[in-house]
Amino acid sequence: VTGGRSKERLVTGGDSGEREVVGQRAVRVLLVAAALTVLGAVDSLTHTASAAPRIPLPFAGDPYPSTYHPLLRADTLIVGATVLDGAGKRIDDGDVLMRDGKIVAVGHGLKATGGVTTIDAHGRWVTPGIIDVHSHDGVYSIPSTSDDSDSSDVAETSDPNAADTWIEHAVNAQDPAFSAALRSGVTTLQILPGSTPLFSGRSVIVKPVPAADVYSMKFPGAGRGLKMACGENPKSFFGEKGRAPNSRQGEIALVRAAFLKAQAYLQGWRDYESGARATPPDRDLKLDTLAGVLTGDIAVHMHCYRASDLTTMLDVAAEFGFHIRAFHHAGEAYKVVDQLKKAGTCVAVWSDWWGFKMELVDAIRENAAIVDAAGGCVMMHSDSATVGQRLTIEAAKAAAAGRRAGLNLPPEHIIRWVTSTPAKALGLDDRIGTLAPGRNADVVVWSGDPFSIYTKADQVFIDGALVFDRLKPSRTPGPDLLLGRPEAPTEVGP
C-alpha cells in the first residue's frame, strides 16, 4: 500500500462501501476530535467535521495555528515599471494593481480609482516577493554565545530521528536576520531545522513581518514540511559519537526502518478508521510526522549533495510510496537530471558554494542552469542569513555561468528561481510566487535590475501592506536586539 494511493482514498472517500460505516465513523471522529481538541488541534476538527469521510488522522491537524494578520494596507497601483511577473513574462513600462491584499491586474495603462495610492516606478523593476525555501533565520542564534549549544537551536541532535521536533517551537521572531531578509525583498521563508539528524524535524513557513512571536509570522494555511538529511552530516556527527549511523548505508537502513514503522502506524490508524480495531494506536510524535509523509500531507525537503545520494533517496521514496518535494543543496544535481525529472523532484541550490566538504567537491556554478535547461525544476536557496539577503544575486550568478555555457536564461525566466518555483516547492503556488490576479499581493519594487549588485529593494509589500519602504526605513521597526545600542552617526546613501 503506497502513501499516495492511501491519500487518494482518504481524501476522496465516499464510495458506497465506505458510506455504510459513516455513522460508526462519525462517533470515532468525535472521539478523536475530542482528544485532539485537548491538544489544541481545533483546525483539523473544523475541517473534518464538515467533510465527514475524512478521518482526522492525528498528523493532519495543526495544533499551533497562525495568528498572522496582514498589516495595515492601502490599495496600490505601481506604474511604469519593468515587471517580471514570476511566471516567465516580462512587461516593460508595466503596471501592477493591488487591492484588498491581492493582485488585481498586471499590464499597461492601468488606472487608479479613488483611494488608490500610486507609486511611480519608471526606471525601476517590480517582481513578486522573493521566497527563500531554505532558511535557518530565527533558529541559528544571532548573536551566537556560549549559552547556546554547538548546534544553536537549529536542530535537536540527541537522536538521528528528530521527526518529532517542530522548528517553529524554536524560532526567535526577533532574530535580526528576519528584518534583514525583509529589507532585501524576501516575503516568504521556509525555516528548516539543520541537517544533523536524518529526520531533522518539521519546517515552518513564515512571513518576515515584525513580530514578537513566530505564530504572528506563520503563513496561514500553509502546508507542512519535513526536513530530512542524507550523506556526510548525519553519519559524521553520530558516527563520531560512536552511534548509528556511521555510514551512508547505515543512514538508509535507519530511514527504511523508520518508514516501515510508520507504515504499520498508519495501518493502525486506518484499521481504527475502518473499524477493524477498536482503539486507536498510541500517539507517537515521530511516527505522526512520517505517517504524514506517507499520506502526502507533509512535504519532504531533503538535504542531499552527491548524485548517488540523490538517486538512492529517490529509490527509498519509491519503495515507501512517498514523494520528495525537493532536494536541497544538490550540488551534483546536474549529473542526474533525468532521474530528478522522472521523479518530479525539484532541487534548491546555491550558485557557487563548493568544495568545503567531500560531497560538495564536484559542485559547479552551472548546476542550476544545466538542470533548468534540461527541463528539470530548480530554484535558488540561501541556507544562510547573508545569502538570504541576496537571492536574486544567487540567481544572477547561476544564470551568468549558464549563459557562458551557451544557455539562454533571460531575467524573466530566472526570476522564477526565487519566486514561482520555490512557491511550488512550498505548495503555495496558488497564493504566492507570481503577479497573477488573485494571488497575494507580495510585491517588491526594486531600485533597478534585481540581478545587479547595486540594486536594492525600495518597497516591499506583503499581502498588500507596505511592510518596508527604503525611503522611510524607520517605519519598519528593527530587531529588538539592536534597540538602545550605539547608533551610527550618519546614514550613508548610495
Next chain:
Amino acid sequence: MTGRRLVSLFAAVVLAWLCAAANAQTIAIVHAKAWTMTAPTPLENATVVIKEGKIASVAAGDPPPGGTRVIDAKGRAVTPGLIHPATHLGLLEVSSATDTVDSGTKASSLGADFDVQYALNFNSALIELARADGLTRAVSYPTHSGVPPFAGMGALVRLTEPGEILESAGVGVFVSIGNHRGEADASRAAQWELLRHALDAAKTASAPAGTSAGGAVGTSAGSAGRSPQVLALEPVLAGKVPLAISTNRESDIRQAIRLTRDYSLRVVIIGAAEAWRAADALAAAKVAVIVDPQANLPANFDELGTRLDNAALLRKAGVTVATAVLSGIHQSYNAGESLREGAGLAVANGLSYSDALRSITVVPAEIWGIAERCGTIAPGKDGDLVVWDGDPLEPSSAPLAVLVAGKEISLVTRQTRLRDRYLPKAGLAPAARREP
C-alpha cells in the same frame, strides 16, 4: 646590444623562476576601458602593452606594436589583477576534512613563528578557480597557532601557472583577539596582555647588546640565541611588516590603535565590524582595515554594531580600506569572485566605485607593501591584468582573459571540465570557449 640582451635574458630567467612557464612574448590589449587605478576614472580606448612580464606602456588610442599578440577588449573593462588581502588559499582543500587543512596548528609550541609558507599547495583546486576568476595575488594567513592570541605568519602568493606560488614569506604577523568563547584564558584582557608581553620580550631580546640589562624572561641574550618567536616579531617591531589583528569590537579596535602608538607598529585590522565607530581615530593612527562588505548581522557580541556601510563610513573618514568577504566559505573557495561581489556590495552601500575597485587591487598592495610592483596599470608594473566580460564589480561578470606575469593563463578549471563532461549528458550542447 649584447648588454641589453643579457638583461633581457636575465629578466626572462628571473621570470621563469617566478612563474615557471613564463615566456617573453609581448602582448597588447587594445580598445580597453582601462581602470589603471592611478586615476578615479578609466582610460577609454586604451592600449596596454605587456613586455617580458611587465607593463611596458598604457596610453589611449596607441596602435599595438608590430609582431605582438593582440587581445581586443572591445571597449570592455580591464583592471589590474585582483589582490586578496586576507585568505587561506593554498592552506586548505576540503575544510570539513581536517586532514586537508594546514591553516592552523594547536598542538605545537609555534606562535608568532608559525609560518604557513611551508604548507602552500600550488596544485589546489581552489587556486586555479581563484586565478580563473581574476585573482593574481593574495596574502594567505594562518587561522590559529599553539600560542594564542598569535595565529602566525602570513605569506604573499602570486597565482602563477603552474607551480610555485610563494612570492614572499613572513609578510605579516597575525593575531586574533576578541570573543573566543569556550577557550581557557578567554578574557580579551589576557589576550592583549599576552600580545604586549610578547612584543616587550622581543623588543628586549632584540635590543643591541648592553642595552638589554638583565635580559627578558624566557629569552636568551645575543642574536644567535633569539627565539623563533622573537625573530618573527622583529620585523613587526621594526615596522617592516604589519601586525595584522583580526578583531571586531570597538573597544578592541581602540586597543589596537593604542598598541600602534605604544610600539610604533604598522597595524592592519581584519574584520573590524565596529570600525566605523572609531573611524576618525583609525584615520589619525594610519591604521588600515580589511572589512567584509557583506557583514551586517552580528555573529557574536563583538559585532553588534556591524553594518553594510562600514567601508563607506571608514573611507569618508580617510581610513585606508581594503575589502574582502571574510565569513563563510567564500574567503577561500571563491576568493576571486567573492572579492568582486563584496566590493560591488560596498558600492551599493555608499563606497565610491573607484574606491571599491581600489579596495581589491591597489589598496591591498599598499597594505602588504607591494604597491611598487602591482595593483595599478602603469609602466614598470607587473603584467598581471584581467579583461572582463562586463562590470568587474557585478557578480555575474567574469574574466575573458587573465594575464599573470604577462602570460595569458588558462581559464579551464575542474568546474569547467565537469560542466563540459555533463552538458551533453543533460542533452545540452557543450560550452563554447570564452573569447574576448
